[in-house]
Amino acid sequence: GQQLNQSPQSMFIQEGEDVSMNCTSSSIFNTWLWYKQDPGEGPVLLIALYKAGELTSNGRLTAQFGITRKDSFLNISASIPSDVGIYFCAGRGNNDMRFGAGTRLTVKP
């Protein structure tokens, strides 16, 4: 089946630094989604990408749908303490949606 590899697994950064994380797939996806999960809560959709090459921003967040349709990245600029959480990528193939293992972000004030 389709596999999603998300990296890095965890990041420890200083407040104000930029963050980058990515997901790669062994096969093509039609849609890429990025979610954030705060401790003890359900994931919240951050950005949805529908076309290869698409670059979308949501405040300090920017995500891109890779040209090959096998990868996507999420950037967070000027991180703040409330950015702490787990970020998941999700890819939709023809019949299902799969989640990456998550990137756990810690921001030191």
Add this chain to the structure above:
Amino acid sequence: GAVVSQHPSWVICKSGTSVKIECRSLDFQATTMFWYRQFPKQSLMLMATSNEGSKATYEQGVEKDKFLINHASLTLSTLTVTSAHPEDSSFYICSARVSGWEQFFGPGTRLTVL
């Protein structure tokens, strides 16, 4: 819009008892809802896809007789963990599909089986 609620938010039960978790779409109708399980520090694992008015589709390795899913209306799906055991302790999250393939998640239910 697109708010999904879950009840209860946490539950502690004795081994051998059954627990029901509700998932509701508050401001939209969801023909499809999903149930996930998440163990500590791990990703979301899809358990089953629930379609209104029909039987749920379970992922490989998920026991349908243990995890009973009912999607009786367009705004409510329930997951019942039958004869719960400590290894069933987990964070259970539902989501609802609004349109296309976007999913909106509930806040999760933490189940602890003693």
